[in-house]
Amino acid sequence: MTPQPNPQVGAAVKAADRAHVFHSWSAQELIDPPAIAGAEGACFWDYDGNRYLDFTSGLVYTNIGYQHPKVVAAIQEQAATMTTFAPAFAVEARSEAARLIAERTPGDLDKIFFTNAGADAVEHATRMARLHTGRPKVLAAYRGYHGGTHQAINLTGDPRRWASDTGTAGVVRFWAPFLYRSRFYAETEQQECERALQHLEDTIVFEGPQTIAAIILETVPGTAGIMVPPPGYLAGVRALCDKYGIVFILDEVMAGFGRTGEWFAADLFDVTPDLLTFAKGVNSGYVPLGGVAISGKIAETFAKRPYPGGLTYSGHPLACAAAVATINVMAEEGIVEHAANLGAQVIEPGLRELAERHPSVGEVRGVGMFWALELVKNRETREPLVPYNATGEANAPMAAFGAAAKKHGLWPFINMNRTHVVPACNITETEAKEGLAALDAALSVADEHT
Numbered sequence: 001m002t003p004q005p006n007p008q009v010g011a012a013v014k015a016a017d018r019a020h021v022f023h024s025w026s027a028q029e030l031i032d033p034p035a036i037a038g039a040e041g042a043c044f045w046d047y048d049g050n051r052y053l054d055f056t057s058g059l060v061y062t063n064i065g066y067q068h069p070k071v072v073a074a075i076q077e078q079a080a081t082m083t084t085f086a087p088a089f090a091v092e093a094r095s096e097a098a099r100l101i102a103e104r105t106p107g108d109l110d111k112i113f114f115t116n117a118g119a120d121a122v123e124h125a126t127r128m129a130r131l132h133t134g135r136p137k138v139l140a141a142y143r144g145y146h147g148g149t150h151q152a153i154n155l156t157g158d159p160r161r162w163a164s165d166t167g168t169a170g171v172v173r174f175w176a177p178f179l180y181r182s183r184f185y186a187e188t189e190q191q192e193c194e195r196a197l198q199h200l201e202d203t204i205v206f207e208g209p210q211t212i213a214a215i216i217l218e219t220v221p222g223t224a225g226i227m228v229p230p231p232g233y234l235a236g237v238r239a240l241c242d243k244y245g246i247v248f249i250l251d252e253v254m255a256g257f258g259r260t261g262e263w264f265a266a267d268l269f270d271v272t273p274d275l276l277t278f279a280k281g282v283n284s285g286y287v288p289l290g291g292v293a294i295s296g297k298i299a300e301t302f303a304k305r306p307y308p309g310g311l312t313y314s315g316h317p318l319a320c321a322a323a324v325a326t327i328n329v330m331a332e333e334g335i336v337e338h339a340a341n342l343g344a345q346v347i348e349p350g351l352r353e354l355a356e357r358h359p360s361v362g363e364v365r366g367v368g369m370f371w372a373l374e375l376v377k378n379r380e381t382r383e384p385l386v387p388y389n390a391t392g393e394a395n396a397p398m399a400a401f402g403a404a405a406k407k408h409g410l411w412p413f414i415n416m417n418r419t420h421v422v423p424a425c426n427i428t429e430t431e432a433k434e435g436l437a438a439l440d441a442a443l444s445v446a447d448e449h450t
C-alpha cells in the first residue's frame, strides 16, 4: 500500500539531507538522492507518490524484503525487554542467533564472532588467519569486493580501492576465473578453471607459501559482476590451501543467506572454508550485523590464548533478535527454496529471452536471486556499453538505461556497464515478471547505444 503523496515533506527531507548528510562513495555536489517515504516487501515509494519495484534489495541485503511484520515485531519485543547488553555476557538473542547461524553454515564452522557489518568481518577473519598461521600475507582477487575499512578496501580489487589504497603490506592480488573476459585465453569453463588454478598455484609458489596466511574469495563475486565460478574451481582452491597450509576464507557477505538459492553459496559447490564472513542477509539489514563463522581448527588456536580483537557492539541484542526472527522467517516461509526455484524458472529464462532480443546484452549470468546482465556496444568484440569506471558524458548510455527503468517503475542496480538483478529473495512471480517487463523497455534504450 502506498500512502498519500506528500511532496512538501519530501522537499524538507531532501533539503536537510543536502545540507548535512555526507554520502558514501560520492562527489557530494554531483548527487541527488531521492527522498524515500516508505517501503514494504520488494517495493519502496517516494514522497511524490512514485512507487518502485526494488531490483537492488537496498545494497543487496533485504533478502526477505522491507518491513517483514515478524521481524519488526521481534525487534520491538527485544527493545522492550533488553535493548542492549555488552558482548562479554551471554544473552538469549545473541546465543540463539549464533546457534541458528552455526546450524546452517557448512562443515564445522560452529563458532560465531559477531561484528557490526561485512567489512569488519573481513578485518577479523584476516586477523584470525594471520594469528593462526603466524604468516603475514593474504591473497585476494582483482575482481573482488570486501568492504570499505582499511584492510577490507585494500583487499578489494575494484577501482574504488585506488583512492585509498595504502599498499598495505601483505596483500597480494590474483585473477579469479571469469570466462566472458578471460585473463587466461580460455574458451571453455574447464580451461578457465584449470588455468585459473594454475595461476593461483604459481602465485602461491612465487610468493612463498610459508608467507601466506590466507586466500580470501567471494564464493560468487557480487559487486564486480556476479561471476559464478566454474565447477571445480573452489574445490581446487580448497585443495591448494590444504596443500600449502593456507587458511581459506570465503566472503559470503553478499552471497550468503539465501541469495544464491542456498543458505550459503558454498553449498552450491560443496566446499567448506576455514572462515566464512557474513552480514547483509543475516537479518536483511534491519539492524546492522555481520560476523565470522569459525572452524574448529581456528577456534582451537584461541581456546587457551586470548583473541586480540573485539567490538563494543559485538552481537548487539537488537541486531541478533532481528537475525533470529529473519532466519526463522526464511525457514518457515521456504524463502531459500523460493529463491532457487523462482530464479531457475522465471528470472533466468526471462533474462535469457531478453538477451535474445536485445543486442545490448552481452552476457547473462548468475544463480538463484543473483543475476547480472553485462551490457555491450558490440556483442562480437564484447566492448562494454560504457568504458571502465566511466563518469559524466562517458556514462550517458548507462544513465539513460537507468532513467528508462525508473520511468517504468523499476529501481535497477547499476554498476559500470552492468545491471544486476538482485531483488528480495521472496519476491513474487508477478513482481518478477513486472520487473522483467520494465527491464525489457529499458534495454530498448540501451540498444540505441550499440
Ligand code: PMP
Pocket (backbone or CB within 6 Å): 059, 117, 118, 119, 120, 122, 145, 146, 147, 148, 218, 222, 223, 251, 252, 253, 254, 255, 279, 280, 290
Ligand atoms: N564483502 C562483500 C562480499 C560485500 O559485498 C560487502 C558489501 N557490499 C562487504 C564485504 C562489506 O560489507 P559492509 O558494507 O557491510 O561493510
